[in-house]
Amino acid sequence: MSTKKDNFTTKDKKFMKLALDLARARKGLTGDNPSVGCVIVKKGEIISIGQTGYGGRPHAEHNAISNCFEDPKDSRMYITLEPCNHYGKTPPCTKNIIKNQIREVYYPIEDIDLKVKGKSSLILENSNIKVKKGLLRKEALNLYNSYYINRKKKLPYVIGKIALSKNKIIYSDTTRRITNKISDKLSHYLRFKSDGILITSKTLNIDDPKLNCRLQGYTKFSPKRIILDKNLKINLKSYIVKSIKDKNTIIFYNSNNKTKKNFLKKKGAFLINQATKKNENFDLKKILKKLYMLGIKNLLVEGGDKLTKSFIQKRMFNEFYTFKSSENLLKENKYVNFTSSDILKTKYGRYKTNFKLGTDKITIYKN
Numbered sequence: 001m002s003t004k005k006d007n008f009t010t011k012d013k014k015f016m017k018l019a020l021d022l023a024r025a026r027k028g029l030t031g032d033n034p035s036v037g038c039v040i041v042k043k044g045e046i047i048s049i050g051q052t053g054y055g056g057r058p059h060a061e062h063n064a065i066s067n068c069f070e071d072p073k074d075s076r077m078y079i080t081l082e083p084c085n086h087y088g089k090t091p092p093c094t095k096n097i098i099k100n101q102i103r104e105v106y107y108p109i110e111d112i113d114l115k116v117k118g119k120s121s122l123i124l125e126n127s128n129i130k131v132k133k134g135l136l137r138k139e140a141l142n143l144y145n146s147y148y149i150n151r152k153k154k155l156p157y158v159i160g161k162i163a164l165s166k167n168k169i170i171y172s173d174t175t176r177r178i179t180n181k182i183s184d185k186l187s188h189y190l191r192f193k194s195d196g197i198l199i200t201s202k203t204l205n206i207d208d209p210k211l212n213c214r215l216q217g218y219t220k221f222s223p224k225r226i227i228l229d230k231n232l233k234i235n236l237k238s239y240i241v242k243s244i245k246d247k248n249t250i251i252f253y254n255s256n257n258k259t260k261k262n263f264l265k266k267k268g269a270f271l272i273n274q275a276t277k278k279n280e281n282f283d284l285k286k287i288l289k290k291l292y293m294l295g296i297k298n299l300l301v302e303g304g305d306k307l308t309k310s311f312i313q314k315r316m317f318n319e320f321y322t323f324k325s326s327e328n329l330l331k332e333n334k335y336v337n338f339t340s341s342d343i344l345k346t347k348y349g350r351y352k353t354n355f356k357l358g359t360d361k362i363t364i365y366k367n
């Protein structure tokens with residue numbers, strides 16, 4: 001059996017890089033299943049590529065085999081994760097690989113799923129298929145960070161973001177827009193890659209946001225809207241309430257307001273009566289656990305200052321984005337400051353990257 005000490009060629013790396021790019025492109029859009037990329041190579045030429053289907057099926061290996069424009073017999077397959085080897089909703093990919101007489105299979109890491117982990121190489125090698133592991137392992141581990149958190153901790157992978165002015169204002173009633181239109185695209189890309197987007201009813205009532213993905217052609221990938229609304233203060237005339245349908249909105253509450261509850265239920269909201277200790281806010285960890293159970297594997301938090309601070313203090317963001325403009329905002333009338341800059345540096349300062357989008361500066365902090 002081969003190990004990660006195998007020597008890999010530049011071409012091997014190139015093919016695996018392509019497979020990783022394919023997987024990365026669909027990350028966040030494959031439901032419970034990891035996003036996998038697959039490249040099939042015969043006589044040094046790519047004869048097919050495949051990605052995990054939206055929602056998690058078909059698997060990338062299946063798609064790549066079906067897409068082949070040449071018989072895959074005697075080819076080499078580059079997959080970003082150990083192929084599945086058990087019967088689930090689809091037959092095992094190992095079976096498909098064997099049936100199609102693929103000669104060599106490369107994958108960087110084993111699956112964390114115990115049903116799969118470490119078994120595929122034995123199955124494949126028993127059918128005389130050469131297996132090589134460890135190619136671009138670090139890149140693959142990086143790609144599957146969210147999948148690992150999902151499976152190990154039974155929690156969604158949580159990304160937070162906030163837009164702020166140069167003088168750290170996150171809301172001003174004189175200027176709605178803080179950052180530029182290129183930053184908007186990245187914000188909407190984050191929404192596109194998330195299953196759920198979380199805000200409080202306070203922010204909802206002030207901003208009346210749409211919370212959808214407005215990248216052209218991608219609106220159908222908008223995340224579920226999740227509202228923390230302990231006292232059911234949500235404005236029933238807001239855009240979010242008006243656009244509730246098919247359980248696309250989850251509301252956590254703890255209130256006896258029957259009229260409001262019935263109204264929201266009738267609209268089709270998914271209401272969760274979440275217990276809280278007296279005079280305390282929701283336990284965010286419990287909220288995350290529940291969201292995971294409801295299928296939210298990738299969560300975007302677009303909190304105001306207080307909600308964001310709660311997440312930062314508890315180190316509950318896996319990643320946090322600040323979108324900072326180069327302009328100051330006037331401190332007139334109503335405004336809200338971002339008060340977590342220092343604590344953000346203490347809790348998340350070790351791993352961060354910066355880049356510019358126009359004149360805005362984006363910083364990504366990683367846990």
Ligand SMILES: NC(=O)c1ccc[n+]([C@@H]2O[C@H](COP(=O)([O-])OP(=O)(O)OC[C@H]3O[C@@H](n4cnc5c(N)ncnc54)[C@H](OP(=O)(O)O)[C@@H]3O)[C@@H](O)[C@H]2O)c1
Binds near residue numbers: 230
């Ligand atoms: N620039 C940006 O990126 C951005 C993004 C979002 C919002 N904003 C702005 O931020 C402002 C609001 O910020 P904010 O700090 O005042 O409010 P916020 O963070 O949106 O919400 C705070 C309120 O939500 C509730 N809450 C917070 N944590 C909770 C928890 N763990 N469980 C249950 N409820 C919880 C509490 O309501 P109760 O006290 O009623 O329990 C709390 O007062 C708005 O003006 C909005 O425009 C800016």
